[in-house]
Amino acid sequence: MPxxxxxxxxxAWMQRLGPLIGLLLLSLALSVLSPDFLTTGNLLTVLxxxxxxxxxxxxxxxxxxxxxxxxxVGAILAFxxxxxxxxxxxxxxxALSVLAALGLGLLLGVLNGVLVSWGKVAPFIATxxxxxxxxxxxxxxxxxxxxxxxxxxxxxxxxxxxxxxxPNPVIWMFIAFALGGFLLRGTVFGRHxxxxxxxxxxxxxxxxRINLVKLGVYGLSGLLSAFAGVVLTSRLYxxxxxxxxxxxxxxxxxxxxxxxxxxxxRGWLVGTLIGALLIGFLNNGLNLLGVSSFYQQVxxxxxxxxxxxxxxxx
Amino acid sequence: MRKYGFFALTAAxxxxxxxxxxxxxxxxxxxxxxxxxxxxxxAKVVGLALSTQNNPFFVELxxxxxxxxxEAGLTLTVVDAQDDPAKxxxxxxxxxxxxxxxxxxxxxxxxALSGAVQEANQAHIPVxxxxxxxDNGQVASHIASDNVAGGGKAADFLRxxxxxxxxxxxxxxVPGTSAARDRGQxxxxxxxxxxxxxxxxxxxxxxxxxxxxVTENLLQAHPxxxxxxxxxxxxxxxxxxxxxxxxxxxxxxxxxxxxxDGMQAVKxxxxxxxxxxxxxxxxxxxxxxxxSLIDNQPVEAKIAVPLKLVSKDAAx
Numbered sequence: 330m331p332x333x334x335x336x337x338x339x340x341a342w343m344q345r346l347g348p349l350i351g352l353l354l355l356s357l358a359l360s361v362l363s364p365d366f367l368t369t370g371n372l373l374t375v376l377x378x379x380x381x382x383x384x385x386x387x388x389x390x391x392x393x394x395x396x397x398x399x400x401x402v403g404a405i406l407a408f409x410x411x412x413x414x415x416x417x418x419x420x421x422x423x424a425l426s427v428l429a430a431l432g433l434g435l436l437l438g439v440l441n442g443v444l445v446s447w448g449k450v451a452p453f454i455a456t457x458x459x460x461x462x463x464x465x466x467x468x469x470x471x472x473x474x475x476x477x478x479x480x481x482x483x484x485x486x487x488x489x490x491x492x493x494x495x496p497n498p499v500i501w502m503f504i505a506f507a508l509g510g511f512l513l514r515g516t517v518f519g520r521h522x523x524x525x526x527x528x529x530x531x532x533x534x535x536x537x538r539i540n541l542v543k544l545g546v547y548g549l550s551g552l553l554s555a556f557a558g559v560v561l562t563s564r565l566y567x568x569x570x571x572x573x574x575x576x577x578x579x580x581x582x583x584x585x586x587x588x589x590x591x592x593x594x595r596g597w598l599v600g601t602l603i604g605a606l607l608i609g610f611l612n613n614g615l616n617l618l619g620v621s622s623f624y625q626q627v628x629x630x631x632x633x634x635x636x637x638x639x640x641x642x643x
Numbered sequence: 644m645r646k647y648g649f650f651a652l653t654a655a656x657x658x659x660x661x662x663x664x665x666x667x668x669x670x671x672x673x674x675x676x677x678x679x680x681x682x683x684x685x686a687k688v689v690g691l692a693l694s695t696q697n698n699p700f701f702v703e704l705x706x707x708x709x710x711x712x713x714e715a716g717l718t719l720t721v722v723d724a725q726d727d728p729a730k731x732x733x734x735x736x737x738x739x740x741x742x743x744x745x746x747x748x749x750x751x752x753x754x755a756l757s758g759a760v761q762e763a764n765q766a767h768i769p770v771x772x773x774x775x776x777x778d779n780g781q782v783a784s785h786i787a788s789d790n791v792a793g794g795g796k797a798a799d800f801l802r803x804x805x806x807x808x809x810x811x812x813x814x815x816x817v818p819g820t821s822a823a824r825d826r827g828q829x830x831x832x833x834x835x836x837x838x839x840x841x842x843x844x845x846x847x848x849x850x851x852x853x854x855x856x857v858t859e860n861l862l863q864a865h866p867x868x869x870x871x872x873x874x875x876x877x878x879x880x881x882x883x884x885x886x887x888x889x890x891x892x893x894x895x896x897x898x899x900x901x902x903x904d905g906m907q908a909v910k911x912x913x914x915x916x917x918x919x920x921x922x923x924x925x926x927x928x929x930x931x932x933x934x935s936l937i938d939n940q941p942v943e944a945k946i947a948v949p950l951k952l953v954s955k956d957a958a959x
Contacts, residue, residue: 622723
């Protein structure tokens with residue numbers, strides 16, 4: 330990998346270690362403060378709680394690394410989840426419904442990519458538009474009502490356990506993490522994502538087909554959002570018309586907390602997993618400690634601001 | 644190769660592990676979650692999972708619960724879902740991990756929270772639902788206002804006030820919640836066969852700002868309207884603002900809940916009436932019922948908290 334796109338030296342290591350140290354310090358503090366925190370049951374519960382956000386944030390990492398942003402992830406999640414539930418309610422099988430939802434998510438993501446690349450629309454605006462459009466489509470498709478899912482096999486996607494211990498959503502999260510990590514670090518596509526985010530013009534001149542890379546990252550983001558939609562729909566035994574509102578911000582927060590630069594070209598997938606865990610531990614810990622929910626939001630906002638400020642100082 | 648060898652390894656291990664998965668229907672809880680409720684010493688902890696605190700009704704409910712907890716010598720832990728069912732499941736799980744003695748659940752949604760109730764069942768923590776019910780899972784008690792009867796009271800009031808004829812707009816609450824369903828059912832049921840007609844019925848999600856915008860839109864579409872029934876006071880206050888903006892002072896607005904703002908608006912003549920719930924009492928009875936469960940005393944499966952119609956003539 331070219332030196333310009335990797336992190337070098339002690340400062341770079343600190344930047345990589347920063348989120349991890351933050352996560353360890355937070356876990357340590359919560360273990361001391363609450364006897365219920367450091368138990369297998371609680372840690373697995375937190376992993377399951379973060380899995381939806383992590384799945385979306387993995388896709389978001391690719392988009393942000395490539396210098397873009399995707400605000401439509403929560404809306405894609407809601408729409409594809411509703412389609413999956415709707416297909417099953419209409420009597421279709423689980424496999425077909427899930428594949429249709431995933432395919433639709435991929436397609437919607439690619440359409441975002443088309444707007445951003447060939448359409449030359451700023452990513453913020455393009456995905457804000459598709460977010461609003463998809464929210465409307467979801468509301469009209471569901472008529473604002475939850476669509477209940479009775480399929481027992483489908484319910485296992487979000488509610489089952491592996492070996493009676495590890496919740497299935499946690500398995501999906503780690504599989505997506507492993508595949509995503511491979512895609513980012515072990516393939517030409519991954520290198521082109523870094524190149525594009527680092528310097529679009531330089532990337533174009535050195536032969537990177539930037540429009541295709543953009544289709545790829547937005548498509549991946551759409552696909553993972555749809556997958557998160559399937560898992561969430563299963564977890565809730567129903568598709569909710571307003572599911573996933575605000576999830577785009579949680580995903581961006583996880584990416585940024587993990588040390589990935591919003592300017593693109595610099596970051597890593599491990600950091601995003603750490604960022605998602607940070608948010609999850611914070612949510613869980615503040616609840617275990619019985620902190621008033623009003624102050625919980627203050628704490629979370631402050632943590633994000635501090636993390637970004639620390640990142641800026643480097 | 645070494646760089647991504649780790650990823651490949653993880654992927655391979657996980658895929659191999661996923662293949663050995665149990666068949667359908669065996670969603671056993673993690674072993675650690677099965678410990679008995681309320682094992683910690685000292686004051687018993689009761690968890691209260693609220694749907695939102697962005698609504699004075701639930702804040703009042705919480706205050707009633709807090710006061711009752713203080714009187715009963717219980718510690719109350721409050722978690723807030725900000726109307727997101729996924730977030731509420733997470734916070735109920737946190738309460739389960741905290742091993743609270745009883746969970747008071749005010750569900751964001753009747754279908755989505757069933758799973759969380761079942762998880763609490765598996766951990767042997769009793770659940771009491773407040774204001775809204777859940778579709779599945781074992782619930783020790785459900786405490787709510789008699790919403791169907793309340794919707795009927797609103798309809799009776801309008802029939803009398805309008806001389807049994809006219810057009811009514813209905814502002815609905817969050818679709819899928821039992822409160823929205825029951826109030827609508829009671830209201831529309833009591834109007835059946837009367838001279839009043841519901842000409843439009845749209846959700847404004849129990850929210851004041853949406854009540855304002857939905858009413859503005861509906862007034863454009865249906866200028867010939869004599870009354871608005873909103874399934875809560877927040878939407879009614881939004882509707883009153885919309886009427887003020889449109890200079891329509893001949894339309895009667897009836898709210899539901901009897902929040903402090905709603906009661907004040909009735910006094911000021913902005914609302915014709917409100918069907919007053921007693922949210923503080925729901926919270927209070929919730930905690931008292933939790934106390935009974937902790938003391939191993941029997942509780943009623945359904946507790947109806949009374950409602951009353953408050954208008955300018957019939958102030959409480």
